[in-house]
Amino acid sequence: MSLRAVLLITLQREPGTGYDVLQRFKTGLAHVWQASHQQIYRELDKMRGAGLLDCETVPQAERPDRKVYSITPAGRAELDAWLAAPLGPSAVRQPLFAKFFIWEDWPAEARQRELASLREQLNARLQAYAAIEKEWFSDPQALTAAQRAPWHTLRLGQQLTETWLTWLEEIQAEGE
Amino acid sequence: MSLRAVLLITLQREPGTGYDVLQRFKTGLAHVWQASHQQIYRELDKMRGAGLLDCETVPQAERPDRKVYSITPAGRAELDAWLAAPLGPSAVRQPLFAKFFIWEDWPAEARQRELASLREQLNARLQAYAAIEKEWFSDPQALTAAQRAPWHTLRLGQQLTETWLTWLEEIQAEGE
DNA sequence: CACACAAATGCAACTAGTTGCATAATGCTA
């Protein structure tokens, strides 16, 4: 259901194609939602079938047609209903934590590789956040309420990543 | 794949039934992995079929048989392979963040309910952590290396939850 | 010129997880 809602949100802001949505998921929305192109195309088609989206096919010279989706009143209603209902708790799945539960059998070198790899991932994430911040929220003082809200989500993302990194550094220091 | 690995870990520590594993997922492993009984039973049977687990059926007077699973050498090998390979990055899916991206159309009362509900969930999580800490790690000084590792995961869980709560309080304060 | 990449879409087969229902005994509570 949540992918649907995210698609409705991005398309109510501005109609677009599956490919457009994919690009938004890769840049401005990267810390909010990620999905493969296959999933996006399939879901958009299902939503059109369910009457939540309209689809206008724009032929292009010598290239595959662009299918531009826009939200319908029914889609708008579904989005409003989703906004109104608080989200349920999400399931906990922490494969890394599981490895810590079998510490005795987790070879030291594998462990060090794992933690180094995680560290890279976390640093890469911080860089991605910085890029988004620079592009969209370069002046936090000048933000309107509507811009300020998504900016808060970026801040939380950064803070969570920093919490991870601090913990990681402690663990790595202890490992020597 | 990760559910498999988590099942291998819990069963190599001590053989048990699907029901046993479910109980462990509800208590000591609650911040590591959660899965429904259906998923667990199905996966255990598939793993037995793949030769990763042995199954011994223990009949009980007037109740359904207990099926006690234990890990085989093949299962052990699969677990070792999983431990050796660093985990890939996990997909980002933050439905709450998505709601912040449509702030203009997110009614204030729905928003307040959402944040209040989240706050309860986070506080409940902290309480669950405290219960686990009390039961398993009451004396952090006296922990062996093998106990110390899972204790670290609990600490990170707590710190992440606190990061969330601090952020939430800021957002709620700003909302007035 | 060959090769890779970007723009733009899609099918098919798979794995992972959810939801609803069902069974069957025991023990506890109103």
Add this chain to the structure above:
DNA sequence: TAGCATTATGCAACTAGTTGCATTTGTGTG
């Protein structure tokens, strides 16, 4: 004594997400 929780298992149908492959044309790189 009726109803509910616990112990213990499972099927069937569903939704969600992944992986591998395939098409067509332009544009840039070595």
